[in-house]
Amino acid sequence: MKFSYNWLKEIAGFKESPQQLAEILNIRSFEVETIEKVGNDFAIDAKIPTNRISDAGHHMGFAREISAVLNLKVKNQKIGRGGNARKTVQKIGRSSIKISVAAEKLCPRYTAQELEIEKITPSPQWMQERLITCGMRPIDAVVDITNYVMLETGQPLHAFDLDKIKGGKMTIRESKMGEELVTLDGIPHTLSEEVIVIEDTERLIDLAGIMGGRNSCVSPGTRKILVQAAVFDPAKIYKAARALNFSSAASKIYSAGIDLDRTQIGLQRVVELFTTILGAKRLGPVIDISPKKAAPTRIRFRPEHASGAIGQNLTSAFYKSVFARLGFGVQKKGTDFLVEIPSIRRDIQIEEDLIEEVARMFGYEKIAPKLPESPIALPPSNDEYFWAERVRDTLVGAGFTESILYEFTGDRELGEFRANAEQAPRLENPMNPETKYLVPRVLIKYISSVAENLRNFDSVRIFGIAKSFRKEGGIIIERKDLILAATQKGASGEDEFYQMKGVIDQLLEGIGISDHWYDEMIESRIKNQESRVFHPYRMAEIKIGDEKIGNIGEIHPAILKNIKSKARIVAAEIDMATLAQLATAEQEYRPIGKYPAVVRDIAVRVPHDTRAEDILNIIEPTGGELLIDTDLFDYFQDEAMNESDQKSLAFHLIFQSPERTLTDAEIHKRMTQIQEALEEKGWTVRS
Amino acid sequence: MQHNLIKIRENAEKEISDVVTRDALETTRIQYLGRSGALTAILRSIKELPEDERRKVGEEANHLRVHIEHLLEEKRAHLERTNQETILQKEWIDVTRPGIRIGKGHLHPITKIRREIEAIFISMGFGVVEGPEVELEHYNFDALNLPETHPAREMQDTWWLEHNLKERYLLRTQVTAIQVRFMEKNNPPFRIIMPGVVYRREATDTSHEIQFTQMDGLVVDKKVSLADLKGIMETVLKRLFGDNIKTRLRAGYFPFVEPGVEMDIECLYCRQKGCSLCKQSGWIEVFPGGIVHPHVFKTAGYNSKDWQGIAWDIGVDRIAILKYKIPDLRLLRSGDLRFLRQF
Known part of the structure; x- marks a missing residue:
């Protein structure tokens, strides 16, 4: 909101320069965003918060705020105090127009005055200059005077051409669905319900508080004017302005709400200016439809409580002086105060609001900082958060870089990943096709990112902990996923898969999970929805017991083609909540073997489609308790083997007893048994 | 006899000083102190000398033995040092070459x-x-003193989720929710x-x-x-x-x-x-x-x-x-x- 520095100075009578003023207001009141020189004035653009628009969103009020902050008396109080319009205005004739309000809440106060003018001239130079400083374009005296008085008093005003109002009657009511009106900017509107409108006996003539109708507006030939100063329901104006995507100084003031006493101040001032500038004559009495005067707001203020909240011992005398500066009435009630709030201060409704007033008048810069004194209590632990941090550190150590990505997606991306859009939560107000949905499976964002990074790098390893969103039965399921994705240009994908698997093994072991396994899901891999992202013969579910915690696999070649990836990509997704549940920090010492371990090697030649696990499933039970560990150290296929569709796997077998040194004979016996068991399967063994 | 000792001293000092390998040093040692070494021969022949000369020559010869042994030891230590130095020198590496990184990742x-x-x-x-990131209107706004018609809501432009859900969902605009x-x-x-x-x-x-x-x-x-x-x-x-x-x-x-x-x-x-x-x-x-x-x-x-x-x-x-x-x-x-x- 822009204010004229000269105008404020004229009302408040301060000596501060625009910069000095801005500095003080920034701390005590609200932010001054810019100061701009306009002619020989300055435009002060201040960010008035919505709760202060009522009292400080105009020059009289802004000057009052400045006076309070600088501890000055408001110099020109004639308009600021106001409230005696009825007394000074002579009763003249009778109104030619009858106003009715459908419901008091819609328009709790309506005041207006009928005027006659000879012709519409431009407004005087001084007024035009002030309007320009405040960012408004001078048009003619009628428009300019109404705008000027709004800038001055915070009361929005509107001038109707009295001769265009049909039937001598105006009704203020809520709109019905589908009603139509062309506003004075020439734009036709079809209304929904709940917009406050004014109609005459034939048609709608005004969108109250928003914009006048073209059919009732003042034009160069206008001689009779009805100038209106009213109060409308702020919520209704706010909603209508939003629905119509319309915003003006008046609609902003109305949306924030104004007090009922202001209409007569505004009306008196506007009539005064119409009279002096346009020589207007009043045609009838002041029209005033107003409710019973409401009792003023009084709030109990406890100085001790306020000092506690501010954290500073302030005296009753200080509090009293602040309220006086702000123009609040103060009554002593024992040690407490009863503070009477002027109607213009709509932001002050509870004791805390008063505490804010005294705190800012005292000065936040003067509060002595300290730290809370409360006793130390252990905060609740947050396991999921703790483990997520552990996972991040482990993966960074393993060469993965953390990436944080947008959680939106669109039809194109979902299509590329052959994902089902049905489960993706749709946004009601997307900004573009890429923000149509929340991502149902955040894995795809990371895969896309890997493919993009391949333009600059040959090797990419990234991870992230991010959310996937799914729509299920009318609610949104939010899941925190750990995603890993890696690629190496020119690689076959196989090594990358085993590297990824190794990283996951290390990661899980590092957080106390060692009994996980990889399920090939031979039966379901083709049909499985989830696995559509992965290469059907290069993927596995990661499981602990029967519980699935995630997937690992190479991305399906069809998808790689869709996203134009320059290399194969291997990825894994793991449910963080389950991971955190299963993770454990507990560890227990196991005695270090006193007797030496003996290592023997064995190589097995098996058909190509035999799995390493199939071989170990024979070796391990046969080896018995003394076989404490096995280690696959060679996975090999030469041309001859390739032709016969065979491969060779070699293992270190580690034997150890906790009780004695093993003899050659004992180990030999075990090795023979293992060899025989393997040969029984028809495999060739070398040891 | 004494003249011989002087000669042996001179020769031994020169030879030991000229030696450059550990093998040559050993040869030199044998030459003087070995079973048939020059000094050994003199020490052996002492007993054949007359009584008065025997003591004097014996003393000098023993001094010379200690002296030569000392020189040999000094030279041996020196050769060892220089020898190791040579080996180490051969093992020189270029420390200005870039280090090999273990490929650590980065935190965001x-x-x-x-x-x-x-x-x-x-x-x-x-x-x-x-x-939750998908939040109810209640927690994000209403509970925080921001009812639907509060103009301050405009400060936070909101992403709303589709209408056909059980509740009115939005993407939270503040973690204050x-x-x-x-x-x-x-x-x-x-x-x-x-x-x-x-x-x-x-x-x-x-x-x-x-x-x-x-x-x-x-x-x-x-x-x-x-x-x-x-x-x-x-x-x-x-x-x-x-x-x-x-x-x-x-x-x-x-x-x-x-x-x-x-x-x-x-x-x-x-x-x-x-x-x-x-x-x-x-x-x-x-x-x-x-x-x-x-x-x-x-x-x-x-x-x-x-x-x-x-x-x-x-x-x-x-x-x-x-x-x-x-x-x-x-x-x-x-x-x-x-x-x-x-x-």
Whole structure:
């Protein structure tokens, strides 16, 4: 909101320069965003918060705020105090127009005055200059005077051409669905319900508080004017302005709400200016439809409580002086105060609001900082958060870089990943096709990112902990996923898969999970929805017991083609909540073997489609308790083997007893048994 | 005889001094001290000398033996040293060649800053609490004293979810939405921080994003005040930006706190001279906060008479771009490794 520095100075009578003023207001009141020189004035653009628009969103009020902050008396109080319009205005004739309000809440106060003018001239130079400083374009005296008085008093005003109002009657009511009106900017509107409108006996003539109708507006030939100063329901104006995507100084003031006493101040001032500038004559009495005067707001203020909240011992005398500066009435009630709030201060409704007033008048810069004194209590632990941090550190150590990505997606991306859009939560107000949905499976964002990074790098390893969103039965399921994705240009994908698997093994072991396994899901891999992202013969579910915690696999070649990836990509997704549940920090010492371990090697030649696990499933039970560990150290296929569709796997077998040194004979016996068991399967063994 | 000894001394001294290998040294030793060595021969022949000469020559010959042994030992040690030196010299490596890295990854700058801030609060006894990103209108707005027709809602342009769901969902515009959720299930006193992702529906540019990270804080206790809030804010900012950072606390407006304040830090680029980053003001807003509004306590089922709360918010992304001097907020979520690998 822009204010004229000269105008404020004229009302408040301060000596501060625009910069000095801005500095003080920034701390005590609200932010001054810019100061701009306009002619020989300055435009002060201040960010008035919505709760202060009522009292400080105009020059009289802004000057009052400045006076309070600088501890000055408001110099020109004639308009600021106001409230005696009825007394000074002579009763003249009778109104030619009858106003009715459908419901008091819609328009709790309506005041207006009928005027006659000879012709519409431009407004005087001084007024035009002030309007320009405040960012408004001078048009003619009628428009300019109404705008000027709004800038001055915070009361929005509107001038109707009295001769265009049909039937001598105006009704203020809520709109019905589908009603139509062309506003004075020439734009036709079809209304929904709940917009406050004014109609005459034939048609709608005004969108109250928003914009006048073209059919009732003042034009160069206008001689009779009805100038209106009213109060409308702020919520209704706010909603209508939003629905119509319309915003003006008046609609902003109305949306924030104004007090009922202001209409007569505004009306008196506007009539005064119409009279002096346009020589207007009043045609009838002041029209005033107003409710019973409401009792003023009084709030109990406890100085001790306020000092506690501010954290500073302030005296009753200080509090009293602040309220006086702000123009609040103060009554002593024992040690407490009863503070009477002027109607213009709509932001002050509870004791805390008063505490804010005294705190800012005292000065936040003067509060002595300290730290809370409360006793130390252990905060609740947050396991999921703790483990997520552990996972991040482990993966960074393993060469993965953390990436944080947008959680939106669109039809194109979902299509590329052959994902089902049905489960993706749709946004009601997307900004573009890429923000149509929340991502149902955040894995795809990371895969896309890997493919993009391949333009600059040959090797990419990234991870992230991010959310996937799914729509299920009318609610949104939010899941925190750990995603890993890696690629190496020119690689076959196989090594990358085993590297990824190794990283996951290390990661899980590092957080106390060692009994996980990889399920090939031979039966379901083709049909499985989830696995559509992965290469059907290069993927596995990661499981602990029967519980699935995630997937690992190479991305399906069809998808790689869709996203134009320059290399194969291997990825894994793991449910963080389950991971955190299963993770454990507990560890227990196991005695270090006193007797030496003996290592023997064995190589097995098996058909190509035999799995390493199939071989170990024979070796391990046969080896018995003394076989404490096995280690696959060679996975090999030469041309001859390739032709016969065979491969060779070699293992270190580690034997150890906790009780004695093993003899050659004992180990030999075990090795023979293992060899025989393997040969029984028809495999060739070398040891 | 004595003449012989002098000769042996001269020869031995010269030969030992000329020797360059350990083998030659051994040969020299044998030549003088070996079974048939020159000095050995003299020592052996002493007993054949007359009584008076025997003692004198014997003494001198023994001295010479000790002398030669000493020279041999000295030379042996010297040769060993130089020999090892030669081997080591051959093993010279070029230390200026680049080191071999083990391929460590990088934490995201947001994570680094988030942890830095969290560590400060955790050391002050704060717990970490999270909440859903898809939030109910109630927790994000209404419970926070922002009813539907509150014009302040316009400050936070909102992403709404489709209508055909069981409830009216939105993408939370502030992690403050976690406040009432937490308070409904927990009793004071407590002190928590609430990190998380939030969303605003607005046009993006170098300082505006549709998705960013915030960290709110909340302390509810019998007695907490603006002075405590100011203390917390200053402590955090000093830890983050150094003890000399200048701060200012000023009036602010957020419907869920009353009084509402905001702490600024001096602009790190221009140090209060005024630049484009701080819009010529010299200050950058980083820390809004205030005393919890009674409406929020009421919605959460707390009695405002019994409890006081202070709350604040830190824009984690904003701190990250300030600390690392990142010119464009949008780089943070670009996923570009050319950016991420710098941290």
